[in-house]
Amino acid sequence: MGKKIGIIGLNARAAAQSAKRAGYDVFLATYFSDADTANITKNFFPMQKEKSEPNLKEYSINTLADFATEKFKGKIDDVILTSKIGDSAKAVKTIEKNFKIIGNNSENVRIAKSWGFLKKVLAQYSILYPKTIIVDTNKINENEIINKISEINKINNVKKINLNFPCVIKAMNIDNGKCHPYKIFSFGKFKNLITKSKVQGEILIQEFIDGIPLSCSVLSNGKRAVAISVNRQLIGEKFLGGCGLKYCGNIVPYDGNKKLIQNIKKISEFIISKLSLIGSNGIDFVVCKDKIYFMEVNPRIQDTIENVEKYEGINLVEEHIKACNNSDEKFNEKFNFGEERKKGKFYGKGIIYGKKDVKAKNFDVLNIGDVPYDETLIKKNEPICCIYEEGKSNADVFEKMKKGANRIYTNYLSF
Numbered sequence: 303m304g305k306k307i308g309i310i311g312l313n314a315r316a317a318a319q320s321a322k323r324a325g326y327d328v329f330l331a332t333y334f335s336d337a338d339t340a341n342i343t344k345n346f347f348p349m350q351k352e353k354s355e356p357n358l359k360e361y362s363i364n365t366l367a368d369f370a371t372e373k374f375k376g377k378i379d380d381v382i383l384t385s386k387i388g389d390s391a392k393a394v395k396t397i398e399k400n401f402k403i404i405g406n407n408s409e410n411v412r413i414a415k416s417w418g419f420l421k422k423v424l425a426q427y428s429i430l431y432p433k434t435i436i437v438d439t440n441k442i443n444e445n446e447i448i449n450k451i452s453e454i455n456k457i458n459n460v461k462k463i464n465l466n467f468p469c470v471i472k473a474m475n476i477d478n479g480k481c482h483p484y485k486i487f488s489f490g491k492f493k494n495l496i497t498k499s500k501v502q503g504e505i506l507i508q509e510f511i512d513g514i515p516l517s518c519s520v521l522s523n524g525k526r527a528v529a530i531s532v533n534r535q536l537i538g539e540k541f542l543g544g545c546g547l548k549y550c551g552n553i554v555p556y557d558g559n560k561k562l563i564q565n566i567k568k569i570s571e572f573i574i575s576k577l578s579l580i581g582s583n584g585i586d587f588v589v590c591k592d593k594i595y596f597m598e599v600n601p602r603i604q605d606t607i608e609n610v611e612k613y614e615g616i617n618l619v620e621e622h623i624k625a626c627n628n629s630d631e632k633f634n635e636k637f638n639f640g641e642e643r644k645k646g647k648f649y650g651k652g653i654i655y656g657k658k659d660v661k662a663k664n665f666d667v668l669n670i671g672d673v674p675y676d677e678t679l680i681k682k683n684e685p686i687c688c689i690y691e692e693g694k695s696n697a698d699v700f701e702k703m704k705k706g707a708n709r710i711y712t713n714y715l716s717f
Contacts, residue, residue: 307381308374309329310332310370310381311386312332312334313333313339315338317619318330320620321382329345330342330343330347331349331369331370333356333360336673336687338672338673339672349361349365356681357681364392366393367393368396371401374400381403381404382622383602388405388406388600391415394411405601405603413577423576426572427569431597432509432597434508434509438504439503440503468510469507470508470509473506474503483547513589515535515587516532517584518533522575522581523628524579525575527571531610532555532556532563536652541707541708543686549653551651551688553700554610556696557696558589565594569585570585573596579601582602582607582618583599583604584600584604585598585600603622605651606651608649608651609650613648648695650691650693651671651689652691653685653688654685654688655686656681656682657682659682660680660717661677661716662677662714663714665687667710667714669690670687686710686715
């Protein structure tokens with residue numbers, strides 16, 4: 303058995319499988335207790351209390367950090383972080399007190415999530431981003447009705463911004479408040495979210511960019527960065543049970559305009575290098591009318607890991623570790639892709655969510671992951687499983703995923 307390594311994340315199955323294929327003795331701390339995840343390693347530690355009844359109310363990033371520390375302490379030295387724990391400077395700080403993180407440290411994560419710092423980096427390359435203001439909801443008097451954008455600007459002490467609806471609101475960072483991304487259409491909706499405590503602490507209010515959601519996967523050694531793929535993101539897809547801004551999967555690679563793809567890669571390499579991030583990192587973008595808008599940095603291994611590995615013919619955990627341990631200035635010149643990328647294939651992953659409370663039954667189906675046990679009760683809007691397809695184009699993969707999702711909803715769930 304190879305060297306021991308810990309993998310931590312809300313759903314870290316894919317990274318754990320990659321690490322196992324690379325020859326590591328894997329220790330896995332995650333929330334979900336799915337059948338295929340449990341089979342990866344004997345050193346499997348799920349937070350899920352009831353095997354047949356997942357409930358994400360049991361989960362938080364900081365709780366997972368404490369849970370993993372308790373389970374791993376004295377057993378391993380090195381850990382890799384995935385979503386979303388790798389986005390939290392506070393959680394990373396908790397982990398790095400007891401383990402060596404193969405990836406970005408807490409200070410790097412803090413900077414990568416600092417909107418003030420990011421704006422300076424974006425300005426250096428004239429990179430577009432949505433009109434943005436920051437609001438501390440703790441400073442808003444709930445008895446006051448917020449009618450104008452200028453009133454929010456006064457709270458922030460910033461110049462007036464012509465920010466129209468719809469807008470997107472999300473946490474300034476996941477350590478300083480509670481806020482899933484919401485798309486809002488009025489101040490009434492904004493006030494309602496605040497009074498019901500669905501948004502707390504510092505939040506970003508951003509212009510909604512109606513375009514194509516993309517991401518870029520980047521490997522970096524802290525000095526040099528190489529973009530390895532630009533990917534199509536699936537957001538709020540109804541055929542997968544998604545809505546609003548819910549993340550529903552990805553297609554790798556994106557098959558759009560080649561010049562635009564190259565520009566996204568250049569922008570991504572610039573940002574990751576300026577932030578001195580190491581290992582595998584991702585950046586989210588939206589493309590609208592051939593304009594590229596920066597959205598956020600994900601300073602950890604991304605959910606695209608499986609499809610990027612298929613497309614590039616690599617083991618991404620192995621390449622992540624190499625990048626973290628390689629300070630060579632010629633890092634990107636030495637990177638070798640596999641042969642699979644030359645075959646013109648496209649790979650899709652769709653995350654299927656419950657459209658209502660459902661029960662899993664007889665999941666003996668190929669090309670799925672995060673497999674629930676029979677009779678597992680899955681709540682509305684929570685993930686059921688994920689499906690995988692490949693095809694000759696993004697559109698081909700998309701249509702195959704529609705059929706695959708319909709097959710799951712029709713044949714493998716009871717209501």
